[in-house]
Amino acid sequence: MAQIASNLKIHPVPVELERPALIQNQRNVGWISDRVAEIVEGKTPTWWWCAFVPSFLAMTMLLAMMTYQISTGVGVWGNNHPVAWGWDIINFVWWIGIGHAGTLISAILFLLRQRWRTAVNRAAEAMTIFAVMCAGIYPAMHVGRVWFDWWLFPFPNANGPIWPQFRSPLMWDVFAVSTYFTVSVLFWYVGLVPDLAVLRDRAKTKVRKFIYGFFALGWTGANRHWSNYEKAYLILAGLSTPLVLSVHSIVSLDFAVSQVPGWHTTIFPPYFVAGAVFSGFGMVLTLLIPLRKILKLEDLITMRHIELICKVTLATGSIVGYAYGMEVFIAWYSGNPYERFAFLNRAVGPYWWGYWTMIICNVVIPQLFWFKKIRNNLFIVFIMSIFVNIGMWFERFVIIVISLHREFLPGNWGYYRPTIVDILTYIGTFGLFFTFFLLFLRFLPMIAISEVKGVAVQADPHHPLGGAKAGGHH
Amino acid sequence: MAETAKTYGLIAEFETPADTMHAAERVRDAGYQKWDVFSPFPIHGMDKAMGMKNSKVGWFSFLGGATGYTTGMLMIWFMNAIDYPLVVGGKPMFSPFGAFPVAYEMTILLGAFGAILGMMFLNRLPRLHHPLLKHGRFSLVTHDRFFVVIETSDPKYSELEIRKLLEAAGSKRIEVVEE
Amino acid sequence: MSSHTPSATPPPLDLSKWQKVPTLLIAIGGLLAFLGAFVNVKQFGYSWLLAFMFFLSFCLGALFLVLVHHIFDASWSVPIRRFVEHIACLAPVMAVLFIPIALLAGKLYPWMSSDPLHDHALKAKLPLFTAPMFYIVSAICFTSWWFFSSKLRYWSLKQDETGSAECTFKMRRLAATGVFVFAITLSLGAVMWMKALQHEWFSTMYAVYYFAGSVWMTLATVYLIAYLLKRQGPLKDVVHETQFYFIGSLLFAFTVFYAYIHFSQYFIIWNGNMPEETFWYILREKGSWWDVGMILIFGHFFLPFLLLLRIDAKLSWVMAPIAVWAWLMHFIDLSYNVMPIWHPEGFVLHWMDLACIAFMAGVVIKVFLKSFAAHPPYPQQDPRFSEAMGVYIAPIIVPLESKPSGHRAK
Structure with a gap:
C-alpha cells in the first residue's frame, strides 16, 4: 500500500458507485473451502445423472460417427466441390474459439489484475480444454486417412528425407493447437495443485486421500513455495496471452493467406481473436448461469461477475462488429469486383439467412448489454448467450461456406448442404464436451478455492477482517 | 520411523494473515534461516515480511x-x-x-x-512425504489457518527462545512436529 | 508495499531555462516551415502532413485512454486522467493545424488530380473520394473528437466541484457512445489522410495499425509527463508506483500489439502475393526504405520489448529514454507510411520535416501547459480516487450510524 501524504483530501465513495463485494454475505475463508469442496464430496445428485447419461450417449454417437467416417471416407460428409471445407472446419473454428474465453479469463484478466476472474477461471479453463478436444477431432478427421495423421509432425521416417512443409498454414495450426492444448492443460493443472491439496486434507477415505494427495504433489502451502508458484503462474499467464492471440490468429491465417475473396483480408487475425473471445464468453455465460443456481454458488459467482462477463461480451461483440464493417467497407473501397461480389453474395445470395443471422446475433443482440436492467436479468442474459453461440457458429459458416460456394468462376459455383453424419458428429461433440465437463464438476473443485480465498477481504493483512489492528499497519 | 521420533521443528498456529505477517517479520528480524510460513493462499507482502528474494x-x-x-x-x-x-x-x-x-x-x-x-x-516438488503432512492440525493449512514453522536444522534453533518469540507474536497454539 | 514514499522523489528539476522553448519552437519552426512552403510546396505539404499525423497520434491516443478509463470504470488511472484529458482536448488545435493540408490536398493526394474515368481504383471509391467528401469527412472527424474530448473534460471538471456520481455516469455514457464514434472516425482519418496517399492500395488492418502505433507512443508520453509532473510537484502526492507500473505494462502490451498488427498485415500480404496489394510494400523495400523497415522491426518492437520485459523495468530509469525513443520510432513509422510516394528513392530527413515538427510541438506544448495551469492538476473528487490511492473504505466495517443507508453491507 502506498503511503498517503497527509495533506491529501480523500472523499468517500458515493453510495451508487460503491463496488459490490466479490464474495457476497461476508463469507469467511473456511466457508469457501466447504462450499466448493462439498460439490465434489457430497452424494452424486440426480440432476448430474440426468445430464450425464444423455451426454455420454451423445459421445458414444460421436464415436460411432467417427468410426463410420474413418471406415468409409470423407464422402460421408457434405464437403464436396466447390465447398471442400464444410461443417468440419466450421466446427473446428467454433469449438476452438469457445476455448479462448477460458484462457482469456485465466491469463489476460490475471495480467490485468481483474480479481473477479478467480470465481470463474477454473470452470472456464476446463471449458477451454474440453472445447479444444472437440475442436481437435475435426482437423484430425478431415484429412481422410487418419492413420497418416502422424505425417503432420516432424518425425524422421524411413521414406528418405521427407519433412512437413512449414510454409503451410495448416502446419502452423498443428503446432498452434497442440501447443495451446498442452499449455492450457498445464496452466489448469498448476492452478489445481493447491486445491487438490484442499481436497486431500479434507478426504475421509484412504483412496481419495491417496489420489488427491498424489496429484497435489505434496503441496504444503509454504510461502517459499507460493512465491515460486505465483511467479510461475504469472509467467504462464504471460505466455498464454500471446499464445491465445496466436492460436486464433493462426487459425485465421488458414483463410487469410489464401487468395479467396472474403478470406484474404489483413484484419483477420485480430478479428478472429475478438470473435473467439466473444463466443467463449457467450459459452461461459451459458454454462455458469445454470451452474451457480444448481450448485448454490451465488455468493461466489455474484451478479457482479455476470455483469462483468456481459460487458466483456459486449466489448468483443463490438470489435467484431467493427471488423464486419471494415471488411465490407474495404471490399467496396478496393474496387476489386470479386471482393465486392463476395460481400454482396453474403448479404443477398442464396445463404443470405446465414449472414443476417450472424449480424443479428453477433452485432445487434449484444448491444442490449449496454443496459443494466438486461445485464441483471439472468434469464435474458442466458438466452442472449445462446444467441452469441449461434451467431458465432454462423460467422464461421459465412466465412467458409459462403466464400467458397461462389468463388471466381461462375461455372465453379455450387450449393453446400451438410449430411446427417455432419449433424450427428456435431451433436456428438457436445456429448464429448459435456461428458468431460460433468466429470470435472464431479471430481474437481469447479472454483479455484485458494484463489478466491486470496481475493477475500479476510486474506488482506492490511484489512481489519484480515486481522489488521486499527490505525494502520506495522 | 517410530523408533527415534526426531523433532522436525516447532509449529505455531495463527488465525489471521495480519498476525502471521507480524510473526514472520519477527522471525525474520530474529535471524532464523530454516523456517517458513504456511497459508491457504499466497499472502500479499509475505515475501517481504519473510525477507525473501525475487523468485528465480x-x-x-x-x-x-x-x-x-x-x-x-x-x-x-x-x-x-x-x-x-x-x-x-x-x-x-x-x-x-x-x-x-x-x-x-x-x-x-x-x-x-x-x-x-x-x-x-x-x-523440490513433487514429494509424496512431508513431516508436516502427518501433523494433525496442519491439515487446516488448506482450510483457514496459518502456520509458522521453524525447523530444528536451523542453526539458531532453540525451543525455548522460539516459543517465547512466537507467543509474543500472538500464537495461541505452539506444538512440536515430529520427523 | 511500496517504498515509493513522497520523500523518495528526487528534487524538482529547474525548468526555468526551458520556459521559452515552446515559443522558440513556434517562432523558428513556423518561420522555416513558412519559408519552406515557398521553396518547395510539395515537400512542405508532405512534411506538414507527417508532422500532423504525428501530433494527431497524441490527441487520439489520449482520447482513447480517457474513453477506456470510463468504460472500464478504472480507478488506478484517476490521478493521471486530467492531463490526459488535456491532451485529448487538443482536437480543435489539430483541426487548425489541418488547414494547410486542406489547402494543399490537391497537390498531396494523387487521386485528387486523377480522372475517375481512367482510374478504376478511384471510380470505385466514388462518392467518398471526391474533394467535397474529403472536407466533409475531415470536418466530421474533428467535430466528433472535439465534442467528446471537451464534453468528457467538462464533466470531469464539474466533478471537481460537486463530486457527484452523476458526473461519473454522464462521462460513462459519453464514453460508451464515444468509443464507437472514435473507432469510425479514427478509421476514416487514417484512410482519408494517410492511406489515400496511395489510393489503389487497401488493407482492412490499416486503421488499427495507425491506432496501435498512436496509443503506444501516447502511453510512453503519458509515462514521461506523469513522471515530470510528479517530480515538479503538481502530482507529487497522487501518482505512485502503481500508476507507473500500469502505464509501463500497458506500454509493453501495446509494443506487442503494434508488432502483432503490423506483422499480420505484412504477413498476409506477403503470403497472398497479389500485385494489387504487394506494390505498397515493394515500394517500401526499395532504397533505404528497406532499412527503415528493419529499423521498425528491431527498434519499434524488439528493443522496447526486451527492455520492458522485466517486471521491474516498468519502474526503472529506462522508461524515460524509451519514451523519447517511442517518439522517434513513431515518427519513422509514419514517415514509412507517408513519405515513400514523395521520396521513393529512400528515407530523407528533410529540414522541413523538422521545422513542421518543431512548430507543431511548440503549439501543442503551449496549449497543453495553458490548459494544465488553468485547472486542478488531477480529478479532485473522483469517486474512484480513494481506490486509486489504495485507501479503501470497506462498507462492512463502517459503523452504520456514520452512513445514511443501512443496505450497504449487502
Whole structure:
C-alpha cells in the first residue's frame, strides 16, 4: 500500500458507485473451502445423472460417427466441390474459439489484475480444454486417412528425407493447437495443485486421500513455495496471452493467406481473436448461469461477475462488429469486383439467412448489454448467450461456406448442404464436451478455492477482517 | 520411523494473515534461516515480511523460450531448406516470416515447460512425504489457518527462545512436529 | 508495499531555462516551415502532413485512454486522467493545424488530380473520394473528437466541484457512445489522410495499425509527463508506483500489439502475393526504405520489448529514454507510411520535416501547459480516487450510524 501524504483530501465513495463485494454475505475463508469442496464430496445428485447419461450417449454417437467416417471416407460428409471445407472446419473454428474465453479469463484478466476472474477461471479453463478436444477431432478427421495423421509432425521416417512443409498454414495450426492444448492443460493443472491439496486434507477415505494427495504433489502451502508458484503462474499467464492471440490468429491465417475473396483480408487475425473471445464468453455465460443456481454458488459467482462477463461480451461483440464493417467497407473501397461480389453474395445470395443471422446475433443482440436492467436479468442474459453461440457458429459458416460456394468462376459455383453424419458428429461433440465437463464438476473443485480465498477481504493483512489492528499497519 | 521420533521443528498456529505477517517479520528480524510460513493462499507482502528474494522461475522460462525459438527456426531451416527443399508458392526455401508461426509456438511451449519445471525444481516438488503432512492440525493449512514453522536444522534453533518469540507474536497454539 | 514514499522523489528539476522553448519552437519552426512552403510546396505539404499525423497520434491516443478509463470504470488511472484529458482536448488545435493540408490536398493526394474515368481504383471509391467528401469527412472527424474530448473534460471538471456520481455516469455514457464514434472516425482519418496517399492500395488492418502505433507512443508520453509532473510537484502526492507500473505494462502490451498488427498485415500480404496489394510494400523495400523497415522491426518492437520485459523495468530509469525513443520510432513509422510516394528513392530527413515538427510541438506544448495551469492538476473528487490511492473504505466495517443507508453491507 502506498503511503498517503497527509495533506491529501480523500472523499468517500458515493453510495451508487460503491463496488459490490466479490464474495457476497461476508463469507469467511473456511466457508469457501466447504462450499466448493462439498460439490465434489457430497452424494452424486440426480440432476448430474440426468445430464450425464444423455451426454455420454451423445459421445458414444460421436464415436460411432467417427468410426463410420474413418471406415468409409470423407464422402460421408457434405464437403464436396466447390465447398471442400464444410461443417468440419466450421466446427473446428467454433469449438476452438469457445476455448479462448477460458484462457482469456485465466491469463489476460490475471495480467490485468481483474480479481473477479478467480470465481470463474477454473470452470472456464476446463471449458477451454474440453472445447479444444472437440475442436481437435475435426482437423484430425478431415484429412481422410487418419492413420497418416502422424505425417503432420516432424518425425524422421524411413521414406528418405521427407519433412512437413512449414510454409503451410495448416502446419502452423498443428503446432498452434497442440501447443495451446498442452499449455492450457498445464496452466489448469498448476492452478489445481493447491486445491487438490484442499481436497486431500479434507478426504475421509484412504483412496481419495491417496489420489488427491498424489496429484497435489505434496503441496504444503509454504510461502517459499507460493512465491515460486505465483511467479510461475504469472509467467504462464504471460505466455498464454500471446499464445491465445496466436492460436486464433493462426487459425485465421488458414483463410487469410489464401487468395479467396472474403478470406484474404489483413484484419483477420485480430478479428478472429475478438470473435473467439466473444463466443467463449457467450459459452461461459451459458454454462455458469445454470451452474451457480444448481450448485448454490451465488455468493461466489455474484451478479457482479455476470455483469462483468456481459460487458466483456459486449466489448468483443463490438470489435467484431467493427471488423464486419471494415471488411465490407474495404471490399467496396478496393474496387476489386470479386471482393465486392463476395460481400454482396453474403448479404443477398442464396445463404443470405446465414449472414443476417450472424449480424443479428453477433452485432445487434449484444448491444442490449449496454443496459443494466438486461445485464441483471439472468434469464435474458442466458438466452442472449445462446444467441452469441449461434451467431458465432454462423460467422464461421459465412466465412467458409459462403466464400467458397461462389468463388471466381461462375461455372465453379455450387450449393453446400451438410449430411446427417455432419449433424450427428456435431451433436456428438457436445456429448464429448459435456461428458468431460460433468466429470470435472464431479471430481474437481469447479472454483479455484485458494484463489478466491486470496481475493477475500479476510486474506488482506492490511484489512481489519484480515486481522489488521486499527490505525494502520506495522 | 517410530523408533527415534526426531523433532522436525516447532509449529505455531495463527488465525489471521495480519498476525502471521507480524510473526514472520519477527522471525525474520530474529535471524532464523530454516523456517517458513504456511497459508491457504499466497499472502500479499509475505515475501517481504519473510525477507525473501525475487523468485528465480523467470530465468527457467526465459531459457525454455529461447531454446524453443532457436529450435523452431533451426528445425524449419534444416527440414525445408537443407534436407528436403521444396518450392512452394514462389516463396524462398527458408524465410524467417514463414517459419515464424511455428517457432513462436515452440517458444511458448518450451517457455511454459520452463516455468512449470522451474517451479517444481525450485520447490523440490513433487514429494509424496512431508513431516508436516502427518501433523494433525496442519491439515487446516488448506482450510483457514496459518502456520509458522521453524525447523530444528536451523542453526539458531532453540525451543525455548522460539516459543517465547512466537507467543509474543500472538500464537495461541505452539506444538512440536515430529520427523 | 511500496517504498515509493513522497520523500523518495528526487528534487524538482529547474525548468526555468526551458520556459521559452515552446515559443522558440513556434517562432523558428513556423518561420522555416513558412519559408519552406515557398521553396518547395510539395515537400512542405508532405512534411506538414507527417508532422500532423504525428501530433494527431497524441490527441487520439489520449482520447482513447480517457474513453477506456470510463468504460472500464478504472480507478488506478484517476490521478493521471486530467492531463490526459488535456491532451485529448487538443482536437480543435489539430483541426487548425489541418488547414494547410486542406489547402494543399490537391497537390498531396494523387487521386485528387486523377480522372475517375481512367482510374478504376478511384471510380470505385466514388462518392467518398471526391474533394467535397474529403472536407466533409475531415470536418466530421474533428467535430466528433472535439465534442467528446471537451464534453468528457467538462464533466470531469464539474466533478471537481460537486463530486457527484452523476458526473461519473454522464462521462460513462459519453464514453460508451464515444468509443464507437472514435473507432469510425479514427478509421476514416487514417484512410482519408494517410492511406489515400496511395489510393489503389487497401488493407482492412490499416486503421488499427495507425491506432496501435498512436496509443503506444501516447502511453510512453503519458509515462514521461506523469513522471515530470510528479517530480515538479503538481502530482507529487497522487501518482505512485502503481500508476507507473500500469502505464509501463500497458506500454509493453501495446509494443506487442503494434508488432502483432503490423506483422499480420505484412504477413498476409506477403503470403497472398497479389500485385494489387504487394506494390505498397515493394515500394517500401526499395532504397533505404528497406532499412527503415528493419529499423521498425528491431527498434519499434524488439528493443522496447526486451527492455520492458522485466517486471521491474516498468519502474526503472529506462522508461524515460524509451519514451523519447517511442517518439522517434513513431515518427519513422509514419514517415514509412507517408513519405515513400514523395521520396521513393529512400528515407530523407528533410529540414522541413523538422521545422513542421518543431512548430507543431511548440503549439501543442503551449496549449497543453495553458490548459494544465488553468485547472486542478488531477480529478479532485473522483469517486474512484480513494481506490486509486489504495485507501479503501470497506462498507462492512463502517459503523452504520456514520452512513445514511443501512443496505450497504449487502
